[in-house]
Amino acid sequence: MGDDSAVVEEGARKSGVLWLTLDRPRLAWHVWHDGAIYLVAGGGEQELPGLDALDRVRVTLRSKDNGARLVEFDAAVSRVDQAAEPGAVAALAKERLNAADSEHLTERWARDSLVVRLDPLP
Known part of the structure; x- marks a missing residue:
């Protein structure tokens, strides 16, 4: 991803939501971890819908x-x-509001x- 990797990390850290291109653009809350x-x-x-069947997805921050x-x-x-990555699950739980x-x-x-x-691709 080159220079975009710093932008991706900063954008994902600062905002708790992003857009995924699935059947239509879908808003999703997330954490950077x-x-x-x-x-x-x-x-x-x-x-x-359909995210579980994909091996890659378009993300917009x-x-x-x-x-x-x-x-x-x-x-x-x-x-x-989830059992193998408790740190990621804990980070998600901490940010899950309401x-x-x-x-x-x-x-x-x-x-x-x-x-x-979701791992950003080069």
Whole structure:
């Protein structure tokens, strides 16, 4: 990704939302953790239809300040083994606002949701 990698990291750290190009552009909340973007889909969380079947997705980050498009890039999509990556799951749980079951959130995700890692591609 060259010079864009710093822009991607800064944009993903500063804004808690991004756009994924799926059946249509879909807004999703996420966290930046360990050099990648993590998000939760399904199971009562955000609906991101078709993401689980993709090996790459187009991501758009917008400026938190003015909403202008900051950067667009392709990212490799991989399913996260939630037990093997507790740090990523904890980072997501910390940023999940207004969850009705916050004390059992990670258990629900393990049972009902898909946690995804998006690695920006060069």
